[in-house]
Amino acid sequence: MWEYTEKVRDLFLHPKNVGEIENPDAVGEVGSIVCGDALKLTLRVDRETDRIVDAKFRTFGCASAIASSTALTELIKGKTLDEALTITNKDIAKYLGGLPREKMHCSVMGREALEAAVASYRGEKRPGAEEGEIICQCFGITDQKLRRVIRENNLHTLDDVTNFTKAGGGCGSCVPDLERILNEVWAGQPVEKALKPKRRLTNIQKIALIQDVMEKEIRPLLQADGGDAELVDVDGNRVILSLRGTCTGCLMADVTMKNIERKLKELVSEDLLVEEP
Amino acid sequence: MKVVYLDNNATTRMADEVREAMLPYLTDLYGNPSSMHTFGGQVHRSIETSREQVASLINAEPDEIIFTSCGTESDNTALMSALLSRPDKRHIITTRVEHPAVLNFCKAMGRRGYRVTYLSVNKLGRLDLDELDEALDDDTAIVSVMHANNESGVIFPIRNIAERARSRGVPFHTDAVQTAGKIPVDVSDLNCDMMSLSGHKMHAAKGVAALYIRRGTRFAPYIIGGHQEKGRRGGTENVASIAGFGTASELARNHVASGDDAVRQLRDRLQQGLLDTCPGALVNGDPLNRIPNTLNISFEYVEGEAILLRLNEYNICASSGSACTSGSLEPSHVLRSMGVPFTAIHGSVRFSLSRYTGEDEIEFVLEKMPPVIRDLRELSPYVKEI
Numbered sequence: 001m002w003e004y005t006e007k008v009r010d011l012f013l014h015p016k017n018v019g020e021i022e023n024p025d026a027v028g029e030v031g032s033i034v035c036g037d038a039l040k041l042t043l044r045v046d047r048e049t050d051r052i053v054d055a056k057f058r059t060f061g062c063a064s065a066i067a068s069s070t071a072l073t074e075l076i077k078g079k080t081l082d083e084a085l086t087i088t089n090k091d092i093a094k095y096l097g098g099l100p101r102e103k104m105h106c107s108v109m110g111r112e113a114l115e116a117a118v119a120s121y122r123g124e125k126r127p128g129a130e131e132g133e134i135i136c137q138c139f140g141i142t143d144q145k146l147r148r149v150i151r152e153n154n155l156h157t158l159d160d161v162t163n164f165t166k167a168g169g170g171c172g173s174c175v176p177d178l179e180r181i182l183n184e185v186w187a188g189q190p191v192e193k194a195l196k197p198k199r200r201l202t203n204i205q206k207i208a209l210i211q212d213v214m215e216k217e218i219r220p221l222l223q224a225d226g227g228d229a230e231l232v233d234v235d236g237n238r239v240i241l242s243l244r245g246t247c248t249g250c251l252m253a254d255v256t257m258k259n260i261e262r263k264l265k266e267l268v269s270e271d272l273l274v275e276e277p
Numbered sequence: 278m279k280v281v282y283l284d285n286n287a288t289t290r291m292a293d294e295v296r297e298a299m300l301p302y303l304t305d306l307y308g309n310p311s312s313m314h315t316f317g318g319q320v321h322r323s324i325e326t327s328r329e330q331v332a333s334l335i336n337a338e339p340d341e342i343i344f345t346s347c348g349t350e351s352d353n354t355a356l357m358s359a360l361l362s363r364p365d366k367r368h369i370i371t372t373r374v375e376h377p378a379v380l381n382f383c384k385a386m387g388r389r390g391y392r393v394t395y396l397s398v399n400k401l402g403r404l405d406l407d408e409l410d411e412a413l414d415d416d417t418a419i420v421s422v423m424h425a426n427n428e429s430g431v432i433f434p435i436r437n438i439a440e441r442a443r444s445r446g447v448p449f450h451t452d453a454v455q456t457a458g459k460i461p462v463d464v465s466d467l468n469c470d471m472m473s474l475s476g477h478k479m480h481a482a483k484g485v486a487a488l489y490i491r492r493g494t495r496f497a498p499y500i501i502g503g504h505q506e507k508g509r510r511g512g513t514e515n516v517a518s519i520a521g522f523g524t525a526s527e528l529a530r531n532h533v534a535s536g537d538d539a540v541r542q543l544r545d546r547l548q549q550g551l552l553d554t555c556p557g558a559l560v561n562g563d564p565l566n567r568i569p570n571t572l573n574i575s576f577e578y579v580e581g582e583a584i585l586l587r588l589n590e591y592n593i594c595a596s597s598g599s600a601c602t603s604g605s606l607e608p609s610h611v612l613r614s615m616g617v618p619f620t621a622i623h624g625s626v627r628f629s630l631s632r633y634t635g636e637d638e639i640e641f642v643l644e645k646m647p648p649v650i651r652d653l654r655e656l657s658p659y660v661k662e663i
C-alpha cells in the first residue's frame with residue numbers, strides 16, 4: 001500500500017514545472033534508468049543577479065520521485081543560486097508533508113540534481129559526483145555521498161542509510177562497509193550522541209523495552225538469515241542472549257552480537273552490554 | 278467506484294459457493310474434528326470430503342493430500358521433508374524464478390551448508406533442461422520447479438523435468454499454486470512426487486492450502502504436534518477454510534473441464550489492445566506457454582509504481598515488477614533472470630484475470646491505459662528515445 005501524503009499524491013497526479021527549458025543556463029542530470037529513477041533539471045538563471053527565474057524537470061521514477069521534482073522546482077524558483085543551495089533534501093520532504101522512510105532517497109535525488117545544475121552553471125565539477133570511492137556497486141554510491149547524507153539527515157541505522165541513499169538495497173554485499181562508514185561518521189561526533197536525552201528507566205521498563213526491541217527489531221533480521229536469538233536474562237545492564245540457528249558458531253556470531261548491542265544501546269539505553277550465557 | 282480487480286495472481290475473490298460452504302463451520306458446527314463426540318465427528322467428515330475434492334482436482338488419491346496453512350507452508354514442508362528424509366544428501370536443485378516460498382527457503386538452506394543449484398531461464402522465461410541434467414548428481418536430495426511462474430505466467434515442462442529427476446532417483450516437487458484451477462493439473466500426468474496448492478489463489482479463503490505427497494514418498498512432517506493429518510501436519514484443522522477449499526476445488530475442476538476459454542480471450546484482447554494503443558510496450562514471457570489469465574507487459578521509459586498509482590485512481594488493481602514495488606530496491610528477480618532490458622524492467626505491469634473478470638473491466642483498462650502511459654512519458658527524461 002502507498003503511504004503517501006495527499007500533497008505527494010496531488011503533485012504526482014498534477015505535477016508542476018514539467019519539461020525542459022530550451023537553451024538552459026544550467027542542467028543537472030542525476031540517476032539512471034538502470035537504477036530505476038532519474039531526474040533532469042534545467043534552469044534559466046539571470047546572469048546579473050544569479051537568480052533562478054525558471055526551473056523545469058523531467059523525471060523517470062515512482063510517484064515520490066515525481067512529486068519531489070515538483071517540490072524542488074517550486075522551492076528554488078525565484079531564489080539566487082546560493083539561496084537555493086541551502087535547500088536540503090529534508091526541505092523537499094517537508095514541502096511534501098513528509099515521505100515514507102523508504103522513499104527518502106527521492107528527496108536526496110532532488111537535492112543532487114540541484115547541486116549538479118549549479119555546478120554546471122558555475123563551470124565547477126559537481127561536488128561529490130566523481131569524488132570518493134564507490135561503496136555500493138549496485139547503485140554507484142560513493143563514501144562521500146554516504147557520509148554527507150548520513151550527517152545531514154542524522155542517520156543511525158543501516159536501514160535508514162538504504163532508505164536515504166539506496167546503498168545496500170541491491171545485492172547487499174556492501175553492508176559491512178556501510179556499517180563501517182556509519183560507525184566512523186558517528187565515532188568522531190560524540191557530542192551528537194550526548195545530546196540525546198537520557199531516559200531513566202526502571203528495571204521492569206528496561207526489560208520490557210529490551211524484549212520489545214528484540215521482537216520487533218532484532219529477531220526478524222536474524223530470522224531472515226536463518227538465525228535467531230533468545231533473551232535469556234537481564235542482569236543490571238548485562239543482557240544475556242543466546243544465538244540460535246545459523247548464528248551459532250557462524251563466523252559472524254561476534255559481529256552479530258555487536259550489532260545487537262548497538263541496536264539495544266541505540267533504542268534502549270547506552271549502558272547495556274550484550275553477552276552470551 | 279467499482280473495483281476493477283486484475284491482480285488475481287496475488288489473491289482472488291472468494292466464490293459465493295465457497296463462502297456458503299464455510300459458514301456452518303464459522304457458526305454452529307464449531308466442534309473439534311479430533312473429538313470423540315458426534316458433534317465433533319461430523320466436522321471431521323467435512324474435512325474428508327474436502328480432501329476428496331482437492332484430490333480430485335489434481336487426479337490424486339485423498340490420502341495423498343495434507344492440508345496446510347498456506348502455499349508457503351506447503352512449499353517449505355515439501356522441501357524440508359525431502360532434506361530430512363535423506364540427511365546424507367546435501368544438494369537442492371531449483372530455479373532462479375521460483376516464488377520466495379521456495380527461493381528463500383533454498384537460500385536459507387544454502388546458508389546452512391547445503392549446495393543449491395539455481396537453474397537459469399532464457400529471454401522467454403524458459404528453462405534449459407540440459408542444465409538440469411548436468412546439475413543432477415548422487416548428492417541431489419530434491420528438485421523443485423514451479424508449474425507456472427506467478428509473475429510472467431510462463432508454464433514449465435513439468436512432466437519432462439520430473440522424468441529427468443525421477444530417472445536419477447531424485448524426488449520432484451512442483452509448486453502448482455498458480456496453475457490449479459487455471460489449466461489442467463494432473464499429478465500422474467505430471468509425474469511429480471509432491472505438489473503445492475494454495476486456496477486463496479483459486480477463490481477459497483486465505484490461510485488454507487494443500488500439499489500432495491505421492492504414496493510411497495518418504496515424508497517427514499514440518500509442523501510437529503498432534504495426530505491430525507495422520508501425523509503429517511500437527512495442529513487443529515482450519516475447518517471452515519478447508520470446507521471452502523474443497524468447494525473451490527470442485528468449482529475449479531468444473532471450470533477447467535468445461536474448456537471455457539473466456540479468460541484467455543479476455544487476456545488476449547487486453548494484450549492486443551495495449552500493444553496497439555501504447556507505443557513502446559512489450560510482452561514479457563513466452564507467449565506460447567503461458568497460463569491463460571496472466572499478462573506481464575512492460576512500458577518502456579516509464580516506472581511501474583507510477584503506472585500503478587495512476588491506475589489506482591481509477592480503482593484498477595494490478596501489480597508491477599518495478600524496484601519501487603518489489604520491497605527491495607531492485608526490480609523483480611524473475612524479470613531480471615529473463616534478461617528483460619533495463620529500459621523496460623522498471624515499467625512492467627502484471628495484469629492477472631480470473632473467471633470472474635468481465636469484458637467491461639478489460640475495456641475500461643484499455644480506455645484508461647493509453648493516456649496514463651502518455652502522461653508519464655511526458656514526464657520522462659527518456660521520452661525522446663521512443
Ligand SMILES: Cc1ncc(COP(=O)(O)O)c(C=O)c1O
Pocket residue numbers: 286287346347348349350352376378423425426427452454455475476477484486
Ligand atoms: C507460485 C507461488 N507459490 C507460492 C505462493 C505462496 O502462497 P501463500 O500466499 O498461500 O503462502 C504464491 C503466492 O504468492 C505463489 O504465487
